Amino acid sequence: MSAVVFEAFSYAYPGTDKVLDHIDLTVPRGAFTVITGPSGAGKTTLCLAVCGAVPHYFGGALAGTVRVNGGKTTDSTMYNLARQVGTVLEDYESQLVTMTVFEEVAFSLENRGIDEKETARRVADALALVGLSGFEDREVASLSGGQKQRLVIASVLAAEPDILVLDEPASALDPQGAEELYRLLGRLNVEQGITIIVSNMT
Numbered sequence: 001m002s003a004v005v006f007e008a009f010s011y012a013y014p015g016t017d018k019v020l021d022h023i024d025l026t027v028p029r030g031a032f033t034v035i036t037g038p039s040g041a042g043k044t045t046l047c048l049a050v051c052g053a054v055p056h057y058f059g060g061a062l063a064g065t066v067r068v069n070g071g072k073t074t075d076s077t078m079y080n081l082a083r084q085v086g087t088v089l090e091d092y093e094s095q096l097v098t099m100t101v102f103e104e105v106a107f108s109l110e111n112r113g114i115d116e117k118e119t120a121r122r123v124a125d126a127l128a129l130v131g132l133s134g135f136e137d138r139e140v141a142s143l144s145g146g147q148k149q150r151l152v153i154a155s156v157l158a159a160e161p162d163i164l165v166l167d168e169p170a171s172a173l174d175p176q177g178a179e180e181l182y183r184l185l186g187r188l189n190v191e192q193g194i195t196i197i198v199s200n201m202t
């Protein structure tokens with residue numbers, strides 16, 4: 001079974017013309033896929049379709065289907081999809097909701113009723129994966145932009161998704177930061193077997 005399959009998928013936001021028109025795309029399990037296109041091409045919308053925000057959050061009109069791990073996104077909830085798909089928005093700072101690094105990664109786990117011991121294990125593992133071990137007590141506001149982005153990646157990894165979607169993750173990074181980010185994503189792909197989908201401006 002493929003990780004993500006778009007089948008003749010078209011989509012318009014409420015009140016707009018089609019933003020995506022008849023997309024056919026198969027992302028095999030374990031792939032590292034880069035979606036490129038100019039500004040306004042629909043890269044963000046495509047990312048939002050994988051995590052289910054399109055159409056669950058935005059509404060709008062659609063045709064065709066998007067399947068994640070075989071199931072249609074429209075048959076699932078965003079909550080259930082979040083366990084399968086970790087999403088890092090281009091404006092990743094908007095995903096940060098707590099004071100400290102530990103709380104940030106623990107937040108969604110505690111909301112799901114995962115016990116303290118398992119939460120501590122997952123937080124430690126996720127922070128280690130992104131190179132933020134030892135940052136647990138740091139205030140989120142004190143981190144650099146790149147560190148904040150890695151914290152968001154750790155927060156979504158703590159849910160142990162098998163697919164990671166990142167919308168233009170390098171857009172706010174300098175060349176060295178972008179290289180480090182892609183090295184991290186490569187490790188997550190090769191060592192953790194996570195399917196990666198990244199959008200990137202051409």
Ligand SMILES: Nc1ncnc2c1ncn2[C@@H]1O[C@H](COP(=O)(O)OP(=O)(O)OP(=O)(O)O)[C@@H](O)[C@H]1O
Pocket residue numbers: 013014016019037038039040041042043044045046058201
């Ligand atoms: N919430 C929304 N409501 C209405 N139209 C939208 C919304 N979000 C995006 N659009 C429109 O959908 C089209 C595709 O936008 P999208 O953000 O997916 O493109 P993009 O390729 O990610 O662009 P960029 O590289 O500039 O971020 C654009 O014409 C945009 O104006």
